[in-house]
Amino acid sequence: MEVGPQPLRIAVVSDGRIGMENQALGLAEAVGRLTPVEIAVKRVRWRPVFDWLPVSMKSTWMLASGSPFPAGGEAWPDLWIATGRATLPLSIAARRLSGGKTFVVQTQDPRLDPALFDLVVAPAHDALEGGNVVSITGSPHRVTAERLAEAAPAFAGRIDPLPRPRVAALIGGKSKAFDLTPDHAARLADRIAGAMSAVGGSLMLTFSRRTPEAAKAAMTERLKALPGWIWDGEGPNPMFAFLNAADQILVTEDSANMAAEAASTGRPVHVLPMVALKPPGKFARLHADLEERGATRPFDGLLEGWTYEPLAETDRAARAVLKAMGR
Incomplete structure (x- = not known):
């Protein structure tokens, strides 16, 4: 044998x-x-x-x-x-x-x-x-098409009824290089709301552990009327299910992990600006690399689509x- x-x-x-x-x-x-x-x-x-x-x-x-x-x-x-x-x-x-x-x-x-x-x-x-x-x-991560699909059934009751296009928003927070002040969070939320109103559909938003509470409150207040789901941090994190269901993705510029994970889906990734606390350095290099690969574009207030080869780094x-x- x-x-x-x-x-x-x-x-x-x-x-x-x-x-x-x-x-x-x-x-x-x-x-x-x-x-x-x-x-x-x-x-x-x-x-x-x-x-x-x-x-x-x-x-x-x-x-x-x-x-x-x-x-x-x-x-x-x-x-x-x-x-x-x-x-x-x-x-x-x-x-x-x-x-x-x-x-x-x-x-x-x-x-x-x-x-x-x-x-x-x-x-x-x-x-x-x-x-x-x-x-x-970017950095190594756990996101694969198979893992995203495995995460979906647990959240299907909340996500499946949402109208398309479905937009996933991954919001970071304060770090050594960036900040998310309440005023900036409010401006981002208004821009996201404007983009969503132009295309219809629904918003699936998740905050990171680094997101300041005041910024969370500001964004939630301005976006809560949109169809979708703003995860409040209670229960299992639906981020993988959000990525699985998303037609387009918004991600703040402060996290190399989130950007690389989003770019592994093959869905259009729009990068949201943060408040810079120092020159972006390595983050600028990362986002230039992702843009060159066709995975990301700076968020310009529009939710236009495009295609690229998903990252498999x-x-x-x-x-x-x-x-x-x-x-």
Whole structure:
């Protein structure tokens, strides 16, 4: 009897924040679309008193959560995929302690020598270079046509009756580079309402955890009369179902994750401006890249459609990981 290949054992490591975890998990799932895998999610958090220490000075006893390393005779994973600053010392240690048994992949720009890891999957807009660096447009994510379709049935009762065209709006919030003030939120809402009135249809809007409450209130007040659904944060997040149902997508310029996820659908993506707190830098490079690919356009107050090849950068990164592992 033939025995199939053993599943690739993958550890997905992050600080537990959804935006971070989804990058590593999305890449792991993309690997799983190419070869059998077993995925274990490891969430880590440093005790606050030690969090500020440089990477080289951190040790696992400083963790507020348990160590993500194997214990009690457990084997090291074949592949370690980690995201975020909190995981950096652990990724470096995993590569050393596993004795080469674990292939260590870090997503995002670690702001350390890429040679400390087996492979770094970094956004092209970070302009990181190195022999073991794979540059992709945006960040790895979990959005695929199949996953979006799987999310749809749970929200079908709310979404299916909505008239077309259906417009999904993904609204971010305050960050180091951008802000969403109540006044700006109100102006955005008025522009969205004007565009919706011209095409009819319905609006499906979701806020991020970073959206200020005053901005939420301002947008909700101005958009609540439109047909559609403004998710209030209660219950499961319908974002994937929104993307599945959308004919067009609006996304604020502050999130590389949201932009890359939206561009993976193949639907027209209109980028909403935010209040800039500093020169846009890498965000300008990202949006220029997405525009060049035909995925996005700055929102001009009109909801016109167009077509483009959906981005599949997470799958490309997964192929690069397996190639680097010799698989």
